Amino acid sequence: MTISRRGFIGTSGLVVAAAGAVSGRTAFASVPEAPTMKEASTQAPLTPTSGPDYQPVATLNGWTLPWRMNGDWKEFHLVAEPVERELSPGMKAYLWGYNGQSPGPTIEAVEGDKVRIFVTNKLPESTTIHWHGQRLPNGMDGVGGLNQPHIPAGKTFVYEFQLRRSGTYMYHPHSDEMVQMAMGMMGFFVVHPKDPAFRRVDRDFVFLLNAFDIEPGSYVPRVNEMTDFNMWCWNSRVFPGIDPFVVGKNDKVRIRFGNLTMTNHPIHMHGYEFKVSCTDGGWVDPAAAWDEVSIDVAVGQMRAFDFVADELGDWAIHCHKSHHTMNAMGHDVKNYIGVSKKDLAKRIAKIAPGYMPMGSNGMGEMGSMEMPLPQNTLPMMTGFAQFGPVEMGGMFSVVKVREGLAKNDYKDPGWFKHPEGTVAYEYKGPKLAEAPRTEGPDSGAPSVDWRVKDRRKPRLGPDGRPLSGAKTGGHSNH
Template structure:
């Protein structure tokens, strides 16, 4: 592209705006800084199609967007702004986070193997920062570890990173300056390097997202940054279901889904209705003859994974983390388990003081998917989201792969719920149900219990006898 993409400015949902940096440090003069686009929308934006240079299939960032660039000689220039942002996690809940260019995570950076990239990073945070380019092979002084191989970027300053993209693949960026706080506040972004050969491992649709997590108390807006494991909001790109957009693909498309994990635990990502081939990690491409089949792929902390499949089966197919508590919102880890407990008597007494009291949990938690309960401001219910057959009873790391016949190549709009062909939906059986036949259980043997003196080397005889010590 010869300038910041006109398509991105006009076609990216109306949330894209431009801001200029105020200060710069390094070799490039202030007058040459590219503008810094920002995004206000929390929905998935159209892919940024290349209009010059090497052709590639652009990625679609789930509930995100791709950062436009400009060409300056033979350098591809980007501008990231680290700043406080407000991110809608799902309708009804906003979080006050730190991110880049108006969002958390920041915009996806896309370029091509062999490109020379120059990335300006302006710091509008209240503290120092630095950016590490996770998985990239680059000069040590561009690696972005504050204090180790570069000075920290002070508030109000702009630093410049310059390096050549030496390999294609799936990468990310995140701070290495007060890392625990800044990543807990939402600072991260995706970095995709496309192959120089447009035909290499090419797919028809290519999706990316990052796994992250927050601990935000009910009614609060700012995450608790000291939490190590006890998070209550498990996110894809700082969104939770039902705020996570679907993956929309056309029947017959070859599809790639890439994701990276910047939470504090591993996540087994499972997709229904398909098996797939694991095609790429942050270390590089898996050779095609070595790609292995899965229906779930675990991604550890700090890792990236990508898998490919051909969208042969129409429908609305669930995709989610298979840790069941990661598909719930606003988890209350201190809530007691009441399954099997008769709460009728105490509930009657409690209602004398609180007439709206509702006893819950005696038969499981599924009823929370249908109950409209008063909640503190800026809090999501644990289960939410409705499908064509009722409550989906999910939250957190959950979305839907929507496979449809006849979609245009550039159509990523939500097609609505799948219209199931007649006779293909599970249904209630209304006929007779025979009694189960059970075999007679044998009478249990009488157990022979006896006391054993632990001070002896062998068990005492059952009767009589003398044991020498």
């Protein structure tokens, strides 16, 4: 892990920063260090070196916040501040986050821990933090004005509470929420079970779903947008900038995610069925867990699923809303599929050399094109793998299952080497017979009657008069 503060790694570090202005608590004049992280790559899990044992989580394109022990209290320090985040190579955004990144670092602790979290505000306006899903004293819940004063710019507040249940949670502001969350202020909070054997897995991944509307050439999100987002992100990254989930063959794997966008997301993983194991409401009883290959997560919800990685390969994982696997997508583009633009293209090329018409045969051609783009934006679909363009963007990544990985090896192993005879291939045999087609209006076969019939109206004969015996009025609801 690369952290800017030397000596503050693990659970036993005792480095103390200079005294800060801690609101109302002179006893806490010495606050813990506030480590920062500038890298956008997945950092190795922060394995505990003292205290209860647990399997630490790997934050996708993120990291876990180190802490110090101060008596019975596990102390963390979050700094709310403007940050610069690379969404994917070629595009950066000016966001708000915590400790150098958006989303902020993951907080990990154990059921029963007493946590003290120092929050320093380096934003140009007031803020708070709400601990989403946690049971705690009402005055620590973080709703500005309701449960606590807002944290003014330049001030540090302290949150103290005991973790009463294990599970999957998150944190985010409840102060000027529309702006601050739209600017990227959020983070993950994992509480591990007190019993190290309870629902334990070999690899545990976490990430948050968030979204931005960033116009090409600009860097700051449009915070007033409600529905028309063009950057659908996992941990403020879009494909191909999203790291893969690297797991060893036969590892038991858990993937946890929370949704802080403005719509729901059906997350689908290829190659496996999985069991839904946890929500922000708590653990799902194993007897009640159900098998899925896609799980929907609504706004403000957390979901987790488990599977055993017994199928080698590079397995796609993505949101199944098709527009959410695209980057910088303009939703007001007209549909030209089936429209020939050859003659028009020739005329336009005379006054605009290099002009290329697009969309007549679908948009897949964009995946292999490397065209000039406006400053600080991304292609709508991009990314290459061993067989060519992937034609994806946004909320898309790959679960890479490999044999022989070391326990803490999360490095990208490259593309999967397929065994001989296991890749789909082009058929080059004798010409195939025409496939049978359903008879219908456009099939070239005799047409069937596709018209909707209203049983309340009489059937008419060739002369336009009602046929004898036909009903001429009335209808039944039964």
